[in-house]
Amino acid sequence: MAALKEIKDLLDRAGIPIVAIGSGSFDQARTFADGTEFPGELYVSPDLAAYSAFGLARGRLRTLGPQSFLRALRALKRGFRQGSTAGDNWQQGGVFLLGPGREVFLEHRNRFAGDFVDKKYLSAALEPFLYQLK
Numbered sequence: 001m002a003a004l005k006e007i008k009d010l011l012d013r014a015g016i017p018i019v020a021i022g023s024g025s026f027d028q029a030r031t032f033a034d035g036t037e038f039p040g041e042l043y044v045s046p047d048l049a050a051y052s053a054f055g056l057a058r059g060r061l062r063t064l065g066p067q068s069f070l071r072a073l074r075a076l077k078r079g080f081r082q083g084s085t086a087g088d089n090w091q092q093g094g095v096f097l098l099g100p101g102r103e104v105f106l107e108h109r110n111r112f113a114g115d116f117v118d119k120k121y122l123s124a125a126l127e128p129f130l131y132q133l134k
Contacts, residue, residue, distance in 0.1 A: 007122065008039045014129035016097070017041060021050045024087030032086065048091060055109060057092045062112045071114025097125050 004018055011018060018040025022029045029044050045051060051058070062068070072082070095117040097106035106125035108117035 005039060006119070007126075010123075010126060014126060016126075016129060019043065021045050022087055023048055023051065023091045028086035035083070044087075046087070048088060051091055051093075054094055054096065056094050057109060057111060058088070058090050059092075060090050062092050062110075063090050065112055067111075067115070068113035071112075075114065095122070097122070 008018070019042075020038065020040060021043045022032065023046060024032075024044060025046060026044055029042050032038065033042050043050075048058070075082075092110040092112065092115075094109040095106065096104065096108070099105050105128070106117070106122065108121070110116065
């Protein structure tokens, strides 16, 4: 969420909307959006069909494994705190930058909890959009 908020202005200038898909219920998504001031559109896929369609990983060790634990410690040191969770705790997410038609500019599938897309990689994927704005 923090990374999205950091690049929200950049995405707006490029005409790229933020869309998230959660694994919880509609009410849980509303609570999340209200509590975090989510800067985009939010949908739900409680049956995980959207996650499956994007080829996203799922599993207990992906959420509770050693790599996740190390990332959690790093986040705690930087001041981030895990709030309550909703939906499928074992489902991993991802970040996709989709263009017109079937164009895919960026694909990042979290291998484990805390495996977020690198901001440099995301910025590089946004370059073609930003170049068009000049």
